[in-house]
Amino acid sequence: MTNKPAQATLLPDNIAALTAYSSAKSEKISGNTWLNANESPYTKEACIEIRALNRYPDPQPQVVIDAYSTYASVDSDQVIMTRGADEGIELLVRTYCEPAKDRISLFLPTYGMYKVTADTHNVQINSLSQDLLLNGEVKDIINAVSGSKLVFICNPNNPTGAVTSVEKIAELTKSLANKAIVVVDEAYIEFSESYSCALLIKDFDNLVVLRTLSKAFALAGLRTGFMLGAKNTLAPVRKVIAPYPVSTVVAQIAANALCSDAITQMRRQVVILNKAKATLIDWLEQSPAVSKILSGEGNFVTLQLKDKALLTLATNTGLIMRPFKLYNQDNWLRISIGNEQELKSVKDWLNAISAQV
Structure with a gap:
């Protein structure tokens, strides 16, 4: 009889089978x-105040939250600051999906971290096509995503660059009310601002928009993102997020990046x-x-x-x-x-x- 190493014995099957991003x-x-x-080819200079590093940071630095809410034209209580948009993906799956029971829908090809996150949490994946999202009728898309807790739409999509109209996303979100949360990943939205769905948040509490400072803001090394959504939709996420997700230094640099100039x-x-x-x-x-x-x-x-x-x-x-x-x-x-x-x-x-x- 062969004895398995302790780590192999203790490791859940879904993690053992996981292919990392x-x-x-x-x-x-x-x-x-x-x-x-x-990444952006532009570099940033930062003036950092480090005297308060002996104290824990504000879990959600209000100056940054207020600045980003102004930038995105949403209310401050509709914003959560995260460690890149990737943490936003993980938080939504961890908050809203029950392992080995729930599933998410993806439109492939798309950003790989949606799949990795679902696999990590033992959440099923409903793999659909970008062609369905872009060219399919809304009723057909609704039928295809039926039973999913989260529906991820990367807009603009990585790696194809394809975009879905705000009107279509609004129609999808309306049709999925009380059935699923539509998650619109807008990591690249600054390059095509007219496609942003952030203003739809006031109309739909089953819509979440993910943002980042990594791309157009030229701060990929800062690992700073934002989750935008209705107050009641974000409330459970606030219970799940780490106690101190944003360091004091990160908050200072992010606040400077969000000033008017x-x-x-x-x-x-x-x-x-x-x-x-x-x-x-x-x-x-x-x-x-x-x-x-x-x-x-x-x-x-x-x-x-x-x-x-x-x-x-x-x-x-x-x-x-x-x-x-x-x-x-x-x-x-x-x-x-x-x-x-x-x-x-x-x-x-x-x-x-x-x-x-």
Whole structure:
């Protein structure tokens, strides 16, 4: 008889079978031009007051909550500050889903952390298609998500950049009242603000919007996000969230990032990045090495190479982009929108591989 190690004996089956999320930074790759994680190319300077670090922080720093509620045009009691939008995903699953009983609905392909979080908490996944979400009738979508506690809509969607109209999300949310919570992940919303569903919160208590400072606000290293929703919807989440989720230092930097001048600067940077994206798409359209481009919203472009081996030339020169499998094909690539010099490296790579096709 073989004795199992203690950790194998104690480990729940769902965790033993879990495939961890592979982030852009989890792979130890060397390079000098990083366009693989949808980060902003802009850097921030922070002036930090550290005298009070001997005291526990405010669990929900009011100055940050008030600033973000003003920015998002919601009430302060409709905002929870989280450790990135990822914690918001985890909190919703942990709060509203019963392990081994409940399920969530996803529209694939989409952000991988929804699945990882559900698998971690032993919550079933109802896998649906992005095509259904984008092109299906609302009644068909409602039937497809039936029985799910949470319905996740990444808008704009990562990695495709596809967007769902506010009107369609409102209709879905209305139809799912008292049946499911619609969770709209707006990590990239600053790049297409007209698609934001934040203002719908006043009309629906089964709608939650997730936000982040990681993308347009250029604070990926800060790990700061926000959950927006009706007061009664967020109340159970407040019982589940860690006692002190936001450090004093993080709160100070976040408050500075949400002042009027900083928001104006962020919006100027978004305009520049959106223009740079249009230029990149033009280059890609002219390249014989590219077979398809998903030119949706967000600070990235997803494309299909005619031959995935063409990516080797980029990595050999230190240009790091995000390859992945999509639609059962492994020759897809996501390029984050960088600064002028970074995108020049992409242009040089495209010129080099075009000569090989």
